[in-house]
Amino acid sequence: MFSRHYHRRWSDHDHYFGPFTYAHEKRGHYRPLAIVLGSGDDEYPGCDLRLSGFGHTLILALPQVLKPWRRKVTAKFWDAETIERLGRDWYWDTHEREYGFTYSEGHLSVMLGRQTNDSSTEQRWGKFLPWTQWRHVRKSFYGINGEHVATMPDTGKSYTLDSGRWERERAIEKATPTVSFAFDDFDDERLTVTTMIEEWEWKFGTGWFKWLSLFRKPKIRRSLDLQFSGETGERKGSWKGGTTGHSIDMLPGELHGAAFRRYCREHKMTFVGIVDRAP
Known part of the structure; x- marks a missing residue:
């Protein structure tokens, strides 16, 4: 089943058609070439497939065929009252998984899994292509x-x-x-x-x-x-x-x-x- 949050926001002028989100960017704005499968996360649950090219972006909401990455973290700085209220001393650190690539202005980025925005744990490879620089x-x-x-x-x-x-x-x-x-x-x-x-x-x-x-x-x-x-x-x-x-x-x-x-x-x-x- 699709998540009730299946509309994926991409720009300030999105158009929604059922499970699809469509947007078009004019020249001078971010216009990548991309094919990316994402798992969603705890804020935006549900998978999506994003296709971008020549200023057009189409995002298709999908069932949860790919689960977000998460790890159990001990809450070292919670006070006793918070631990007692929640009944636990840990929380889930959750991040989206992405597989695919994006290319923009000479830079190629390949997504290989978890996207944590932390270079020590993120699974992403990127490089400026030398024949474009x-x-x-x-x-x-x-x-x-x-x-x-x-x-x-x-x-x-x-x-x-x-x-x-x-x-x-x-x-x-x-x-x-x-x-x-x-x-x-x-x-x-x-x-x-x-x-x-x-x-x-x-x-x-x-x-x-x-x-x-x-x-x-x-x-x-x-x-x-x-x-x-x-x-x-x-x-x-x-x-x-x-x-x-x-x-x-x-x-x-x-x-x-x-x-x-x-x-x-x-x-x-x-x-x-x-x-x-x-x-």
């Missing part, structure tokens, strides 16, 4: 007039395996020329910002599939790093807080001044002028 190859710095200052190639090593990497990166950043500007925030508070041009490059393919970059253009992102002298933005002073620094994408041909003027126009700020050029 971009690898970071460099970070470059540029001067006041857009001239190249230095490039830090990405060796693929972590900071722990590349001794002195952190110090080298900080030294290059410190040696890169910056430009500072004064501006009035939305509330007329006078602040300054220190700006620096950075650029990142990614090439397609990782591992044995790096050769795929021969057939695709690299991704290059040039940005202007902004470090403000104080908290700025309409949320400053609130519990959410404003911002004291971040970076923005630069448009082709922009330098420090043009990019920050555009930022001011977009964020209710008044550009005042240059106040300093660091050597």
